[in-house]
Amino acid sequence: MESENLKDVSSLAREKYNFYQNKLGYTIYTLLAGSYCSIGMAFAYNAASGFYASPSLSGISNLIMGIAFALSFTLITFAGSELFTGNVFVITVGALSKKITFKNAISILIFCYIGNLMGASIMGAIISMSGVMSNTAGEMLETFCLTKISLPIHQLFLRGVMCNVLVCLGTWMASKIKSDIARMTALLWVVAGFVTSGYEHSIANAGLFTMNALSNSIPPGYMQGVLKNMCFVTLGNIVGGALIVACGYWFANRRTSESN
Template sequence: MPRDNAFDAYSPREIAGRVKEFCVVKAQIPLLSLSMLGMLAGAFIGLGALMFTLVASDAGLGFAASRLLGGLGFSLGLVLVTVAGAELFTGNNLLAMGWADGCVSTRQVLRNWVVVCSANFIGAAGLAVLVWLSGHAGLNEGAVGRAAVRIAMAKAQLPMAEAFFRGVLCNVLVCMAVWMALSGRSVTDKVLTIVFPITAFVAAGFEHSIANMYFFPLAMLLGAPIGAADMARNLVPVIAGNLAGGSVLVALVYYVIYIRVGHQVSGLPPAGLGE
């Protein structure tokens, strides 16, 4: 149906249709491209984490101001992923909508998630190495490096159940940011829809698995008393929480609201079923 105003945002129902299309496209990306785009996304999120750390290193800011400004800085990561183009594991949890509708297979979803998550880790950890080599941690008389270590230590000490639920809440907001960005028709639209949810999850202290893939390697390079086991103890529940929040509480909820109900009303089976 033609729209009266080509500058209007897409409606939520139209966004659901766009997400289905994006699921099919993402499921078919060749392995090399998928891996390289995943590494870019890991590095982009690492840059957002770098900005957060820079703000957190300023002892003159109050708690709320530090969290809000840090969240605003972290938004750079998802803006880069969305506008420049990259494959981010947490955002790709929306592939669960295509899987539920039958237009993307279980194998395709798992392939995307495993490859992208692994590539995100390479990109995030690789950026951490570059940041360490650059001497960035020495800024503000070493306060930036101390902030990076402090952030990673706090994450390493999180109880696993708490890390899981922080991961759930984080990816609800991240996937809502991706969902709303698909409503936009311009770069300005996309940036504005991304900034508020991302700032909110960072300010609230929720856990983003890919950001943590930057924080832990950097802190270890800076001599923090943490190791691979501490990183794994955080990443396993956070990744599980991110999956639950993005795929279940966003993708599958919107699937039921806009796609499944639509099939029932039209009398047509979901794509791929009954064939």
């Protein structure tokens, strides 16, 4: 049923590989995607801080964060950039369809991931130094970051899986939708879904941890907790995007694609 759409995604993977040959251009695009995640997170925390501070409204603060963080994915999709989590789906489909080799797929994703981390961290530092992550937003940021680093490994992994299932479903739907308004609506739903639910996005976390480290006092063991979070959330993001969404749709439509 989705074989034609999968062909489009595999062709997109080949285009991404061709663009990857321009290392400077591709690096800039990965830095931009990471920075957009930090910009969206700063917006989300400030938008939700007023609700978080009010006991009667605190229950909807996560929903407000999810809606506001959709800014990041709107920028990534419409302004143009290369985000690791969405690329896990696209590049995996391209490798399964033999548009690119698995060796090239791994190389692209590693390069993209490193660039995203750098972009998110640099922008996180800029945002923190601007002073906007203070008062209630800063308190909220500190609380959420300390919670993230204290979660057990299996929860970090599974939250990473569920996050990128939703992100990659958003990427998948956006590739099929022609109307820009409809694409924005689809992105809003998936982003609100993973943020409100408390799932974990590795690139967004990189920006959050940087902002918190520069805006608040960090406790002993903070960096070890950050490393634990990033490792297992990233692994979960890969499994959610590659094994569940990409492999799921590709194998379900494999016979149809071959017959065509």
